[in-house]
Amino acid sequence: MKKRIKVNTPVPNAQELKDTTTNIFINTLIFVLAGIIIVMGWSIYEKMNSTEQAASTEKSEQKPSEIIQVEVLNGCGVSGVGDTFTDFLRSSKIDVVNTDNYVSFDVDETIVIDRIGNMANARKVAELLGIKPDRAVNQLNSDYFVDVTIIIGKDYFSLTPLN
Template sequence: MREKKILTSKKKQDFSKNLILNISILILIIINSFLAYSLVKTVSFNDSNDDVNLLKDSTKARIQIEVLNGCGVSGVAEKLTDYLRSNNIDVVNLGNYRSFEIENSLIISRNEKVKNAEIVAAVVGLDHQNIIQQINPDYLLDVTFILGKDYRNLIPLKKR
């Protein structure tokens, strides 16, 4: 009789162990199914070109520029800086040029990306003839904008 009780209790222990194991396996299967569904859903929705273009746009580097006042008129470099920043151009330095005798505004491309200088010229309405390239690896910016005495012809500084 005692042997029967031991066997019965052993069967109960085995049954409870198997039940816990089976429930754990079932929970893991449900979690894996959910993760697989999420993966398939994510991959199928990310095939659109809009997401790729959005990612490219968000990782684009902004044009870094310095604005130097070469005309000697107080406040115009600040106005130009505000305008450039409102057009998504990163003005990292604002100051005076070594001379206030610059007749025509000038854009200097400081690296091989002349396109950045052309973009700045288009934003302010400066002719592309006023762009020069002086590659200097010591400069950590893309463009230098030297504001000349012709500043009244630039879009952000035109008298209305």
């Protein structure tokens, strides 16, 4: 018969088992959190990329609306000019929802303001009035319920409605 040789293998004590379990738990937690951070970072990157693409697509494909709602403000102080512009725009199939005075009467050049983020509307109205496209500006305001605001300046006599 063969004799068995007894080899002494160290038996882990309770403290070593606890340390090993804690290390495994911490390493697993670090791995899971790192994965979550990577997924969230990728998600944010994708959303930012898609937002930029959508914004550039919207800007390049803007077309004037079928119905453009306009506000006409008299900024030159000449009586009746706002009504003349309103009549002209309505005859051109533009929906004028408000005609009023501007806060002051010292506006030198007529300005067309885009209120909803569709500059094609403002450019169409500017073209109808005989205004240069560079005087159509973008000034978004969700408090206004119009697409375009026109502030009539002291150059009103040179514009299409009075020619």
